[in-house]
Amino acid sequence: MLSIKKILMLCGLITTTQVFGLPQDSRRAGGIAVIPLTQNVTEVKYNGLPVLVTQPNSQRYAVFGIPLSTPVGTLELQTNSQPIQIEVKDYKYAQQRLTVKNQDYVNPKQEQLDRYAREAKEQNDIYTSFTAAQWADFPHFIRPTAGKFSNSFGRKRFFNGEERAPHSGLDIPAPVGQKVIAPAAGIVVGTGDYFFNGKTVLIDHGQGLISMFCHLSQIKVSKGQKLSQGEVLGLVGKTGRVTGAHLHWGMSLNNARVDPQLFLSP
Template sequence: MTIKKTALALLSVFTISAGASTALPNHPLPNHPIAGGIISLPIDNEGAVTLNDKPVLTTQIDGQRYAVIGVSLKAEDTLTLKIDGEEQPQLLEDFAYEEQHIEIKNTRKVNPQKNDMDRIGREYNQMTPVYQSFSAELTPDWNQMILPTTGPYSSAFGLKRFFNGQARNPHSGIDIAAPEGKNIIAPAGGTVVLTGDFFFNGQSVFIDHGQGLISMMCHMSRIDVKEGDIVQQGELIGAVGKTGRATGPHLHWTVSLNNARVNPKLLLKADQPK
């Protein structure tokens, strides 16, 4: 992977603190009302909270109930929640993610052939229900996550991506550069809901942390868990590799909340390198 120098220089100064940030008092819930961010909102103890008629994560802290909502990278200026059937628009703040230009030698991974497109479609149909799922039980370490592997951050969340000069979807996770074979662990507890070898993502593991919060680890060289396994935070799930659309070994980690890919750093424990 060749990253143009300008993009690299921008990456080195890119931090999530550059985004809008309004810390809620006395608890660690993230509140970054930007595309790719997370909104935490105090709500009444009773009543249903929905986004696009689907339930969202709710949690109780010190007697106060909160709704915690992922904001899609495609979101524009408003997100409309429904609380007890009543519309509650949430204004989003502007945030411009940087561009990243990548050269991929295997052009088939940039402009897939027709039979590749069939495979990509089938894989999309496997992954989408996982991202849309909502299981009742939320793991207690859901907002105290640990990094699934260690190494320098090599590509930030949200970058507007160009592969061989062609615009593609923004970077929906974070990349950690690490040698092939290095351990990958579960960032938080949950259930392994999908494993596979995907066209773009390579060998991947999906963990359901509960209430619509899903992690995906990809480009793995080895998978050590199977669908249905219950994993604890820190448990070995596989090893770093470069399978799928990757030209060097690294871990790509996506976090999805209510089917919106959000910045995983927003849910990391305070002692984790940001």
């Protein structure tokens, strides 16, 4: 018997699959490849950066974040054995036109660009870090705050008519002051009040898996703090470049920003 999910997949209506406990496999720019490894493969790298590898139970997997800038076609990962090739499929992200009142957020002044460069480096150092996992099984993720959301990851964005970087996270509209919780256990590796992202918390979940929470009105944690799943990290706000109150939730794997929805059960 074919399941409904299998039938939809055969019809090409959905293109994701899921191994129990792991993110959904969706091989597109901004997606994730969940790759079963042969027994002799213990290390996987992409562009010199280590890729997350799950602990061996009966089967070990590489969980690889596909950068948003990846062209359609074949991509190669290095391992301690044979290279692995994966096929990156075409995926059309929607466009979004936004109007912000403060023109500095569209064309920042030199001092603001300098500030942004410092902040980008700080965040990049976190995204490229690779710490030992504190888990035996890949962490299960829950939603960081309540609220209805649409599929906003990857959107091509135009601010006041000018094209800017694609949207690297998922926006959850919510009222100012609503609690934001850690979607999985981890360690707070960064907090800041950034030019574009506003008040922000970054959590390291191990092996280059980093989550990010932006535009907060208040930060309730500090750097180095251990968080359990469900612990409050801050409150929803509208700090930084926003058009209204919401939580921006970002997920990064091997320094690639990927669609946070792939971590939630479908």
